[in-house]
Amino acid sequence: MDPVAALQDAWRRADAIFDLIVPQAIYDQPIALRQPVIFYVGHLPAFAWNQLGGILRGLPPLHDSHDALFARGIDPIDVDAYQAARPEDWPAPDEVIAYRDRARARLRDLAAGLDLSRTEDRRAIHTVIEHERMHHETLLYMLQQLPPERKVRPRGWSEAPLRSLPPGRVRVPGGRVRLGADEGSVRFGWDNEVPAHEVEVADFTIDALPVRNAELREFVDADGYSRRELWDDEAWAWRTRRGLERPLAWLADGRYRTFFGECRWEEARDWPASVSLAEAQAYARWRGARLPTEAELHRAAYGSPQGPRTHPWGEARPDEAHGNFGLRRFDPAPVGAFPGGASAWGVHETVGNGWEWTSTPFAPFPGFTPMPNYRGYSQDFFDERHFVLLGASWATDEVFLRPSFRNWFQPHYPFVFSKFRLVSGE
Numbered sequence: 001m002d003p004v005a006a007l008q009d010a011w012r013r014a015d016a017i018f019d020l021i022v023p024q025a026i027y028d029q030p031i032a033l034r035q036p037v038i039f040y041v042g043h044l045p046a047f048a049w050n051q052l053g054g055i056l057r058g059l060p061p062l063h064d065s066h067d068a069l070f071a072r073g074i075d076p077i078d079v080d081a082y083q084a085a086r087p088e089d090w091p092a093p094d095e096v097i098a099y100r101d102r103a104r105a106r107l108r109d110l111a112a113g114l115d116l117s118r119t120e121d122r123r124a125i126h127t128v129i130e131h132e133r134m135h136h137e138t139l140l141y142m143l144q145q146l147p148p149e150r151k152v153r154p155r156g157w158s159e160a161p162l163r164s165l166p167p168g169r170v171r172v173p174g175g176r177v178r179l180g181a182d183e184g185s186v187r188f189g190w191d192n193e194v195p196a197h198e199v200e201v202a203d204f205t206i207d208a209l210p211v212r213n214a215e216l217r218e219f220v221d222a223d224g225y226s227r228r229e230l231w232d233d234e235a236w237a238w239r240t241r242r243g244l245e246r247p248l249a250w251l252a253d254g255r256y257r258t259f260f261g262e263c264r265w266e267e268a269r270d271w272p273a274s275v276s277l278a279e280a281q282a283y284a285r286w287r288g289a290r291l292p293t294e295a296e297l298h299r300a301a302y303g304s305p306q307g308p309r310t311h312p313w314g315e316a317r318p319d320e321a322h323g324n325f326g327l328r329r330f331d332p333a334p335v336g337a338f339p340g341g342a343s344a345w346g347v348h349e350t351v352g353n354g355w356e357w358t359s360t361p362f363a364p365f366p367g368f369t370p371m372p373n374y375r376g377y378s379q380d381f382f383d384e385r386h387f388v389l390l391g392a393s394w395a396t397d398e399v400f401l402r403p404s405f406r407n408w409f410q411p412h413y414p415f416v417f418s419k420f421r422l423v424s425g426e
Contacts, residue, residue, distance in 0.1 A: 001116070001125075001187075003111035003114050007111055007125075007128070010132040017136055020152055021037065025146060025150040028150060030143060030144075031145055031415055034138075034142055038090050038091075038096060039070060040139055041096050041100060042066060042096045043070045044100075044131075044132055044135060045099065045107070046070035046099075046103070047132075048103065048132065049062050050067060051128050052111070052124055052125070053106060053107075056120060056124045057110065062099075062106065063099055063102075069091075111125060124373055130399060136395070137393065137395040137417070140395045140417075151259075151260055157330070159330070162333045162337035163337060164270035164336050165336025165337075165348065167208070167212075168207075168209070169205050170206055170208045170345050171345075172204055172300050174200070174201050174203045175299065177198065177200070177295045177299045177303065178197075178198050180194055181194055181195075181196050181403075181404035183195065186402055189402075189404055190406075191368065191371040191374075191377060192364065192368070192406055193365075193406060194367075194369075194404075195365060195366075196365075197366055197367075204296055204424065206300050206421060206422070208336075208346060208347055210356070210419040211422065212271065213247075213256075213265070213268055213269050213273050214270060216273040220245075220246050220247075220250075227286075230282040231282050234412075235281070238412040247274065247275045247414070249268075258331050272419035272420075274332070274414075274418050276412055276413055277357045277387050277409070280418075289422035289424050290422065291359040291422065291423070292358055292423045293358055293360050294388045295360075298403070301350035301390065301403075302403045304345075308403070309343075310403065311351065312344075312347070312351055313340060313341050313342065318398050322338060322340050322341035322352070323341040324393075325352040325393065325397075327394065327395055327397075332353050332393075332419075333394070336349060349419075350390070354393050355391055355392065355396075355407050355417060355418050356418070356420060357420040359387070361384050362378075362382065362386040362388050362406070386408040387408060389406075389407040389408065389409060390407070393416075395417055
């Protein structure tokens, strides 16, 4: 990897994402649980500088206040909103962009001097690159919540229509599942990915495809959001407090929220149902089924009679035939539209089109050690209040399409580009 080229490539993509909004939206806070957009303009360079300039090289601050102001933002737990952002609470956009550009110039120099044979240098640059690319997706699911008039559609952008596959179920034989990766077996892995270990899973039956909107519609029409017995206590309190009667993207007038606007609900009927874990679990109870564990979903995606695969489809590098990822589209595709991405067992779409919920709380693997350069990355969330998601969404960069990568969110967080499927153990 050329560190300078990798940084500049990530910056180009970040700039293109920020260009999706009108200038007046820079102070908008499209998700009340997230900071306003301007925070992220400063956060990406601040994090990178703090890693390469501060932690790795021990250099003095780049800016007396901005390095700390933009250092880190975490979703609060069990609240519905941060305090509403006010423009006067933040530096002017020109000031933040000047800080970004100064940081980028210094970062280019630092990256050019890295010695990738040194563990510390290699870890630092991968931390910076992957953090930046993670936040590209964070920004996109934030920007989806903006009104259409606050966004700018890229010129010439179009998405070819795709066909769905019919639903079905697949029997997956039990066996040993290798979760995570050993240090050095992958180019880079976050601390929650290492070390590798094996667990045993029993035979199970799993949906060949994620639950689609049309299937979830049956649950909504059966008053599933109003049936107390389908929700656990915390989920019911959250649903009641938020007044939820349908998924977030389903608008009250029978239309569906897309990234750049709206479409008729019928146009999105075969898209994967994107909901919080709480909603997915209520649907599963209604169906008399459950969500897969992390190990089961991993087995369904990467297992085969010959042993584990690098990708569900095999060893070929990910491309447009294998799934909806890499920001080739700005919305989900109909489920099953990429049969070339099916696993050895015939389970489709375990990578792409939406991060897939599991029932497994986010927790360390045996032998976990926090990253020395980012000690709170994972362990701050080992709290039984976050759950593992696997796979990828349409907005996920290909760098995260490794079997060991784990995502995690709170169960009452409906904004992530998600999907889910059901399993049974009979």
